Amino acid sequence: MRSINAIMKWNAVDTIIFSIEKFISKAADEVNEAKDELPVPEEMIAAATKELQEENEELKQYRIPGYLIEHGRTYECPACGRKISSEEIEGLKSKTVKYCNNCGKRIMLSKISSYAKNYANNLVNKHE
Numbered sequence: 001m002r003s004i005n006a007i008m009k010w011n012a013v014d015t016i017i018f019s020i021e022k023f024i025s026k027a028a029d030e031v032n033e034a035k036d037e038l039p040v041p042e043e044m045i046a047a048a049t050k051e052l053q054e055e056n057e058e059l060k061q062y063r064i065p066g067y068l069i070e071h072g073r074t075y076e077c078p079a080c081g082r083k084i085s086s087e088e089i090e091g092l093k094s095k096t097v098k099y100c101n102n103c104g105k106r107i108m109l110s111k112i113s114s115y116a117k118n119y120a121n122n123l124v125n126k127h128e
Contacts, residue, residue, distance in 0.1 A: 065106035066121050068092075078121040079105035 066078035075084040080103040092098050092109040
């Protein structure tokens with residue numbers, strides 16, 4: 001009688017092990033099948049188009065430019081504080097608006113008062 005109980009207990013443990021092995025092998029098969037499937041081209045195109053449209057809308061937004069902060073003969077970006085090289089200053093003189101190479105912030109080199117520059121830079125920082 002004791003041996004029958006031991007066999008019944010063993011069958012229960014064996015059944016649990018078999019169930020776990022079956023579950024793991026089924027999950028592994030599903031993962032392997034998912035790797036073999038190629039994504040639907042229409043879905044990829046739709047997702048890429050949506051992403052590009054969102055990026056385009058973000059880029060279309062008007063962003064108030066910041067004015068370079070002048071420290072004697074050197075300048076720095078109002079957003080990230082990176083020092084602007086003399087070559088970049090020459091490029092800014094030929095253009096009215098340029099972007100900081102570090103943070104991408106629109107920057108301007110302009111002959112306005114320091115009060116106006118501070119006001120504009122503070123206004124820019126509030127909108128970001």
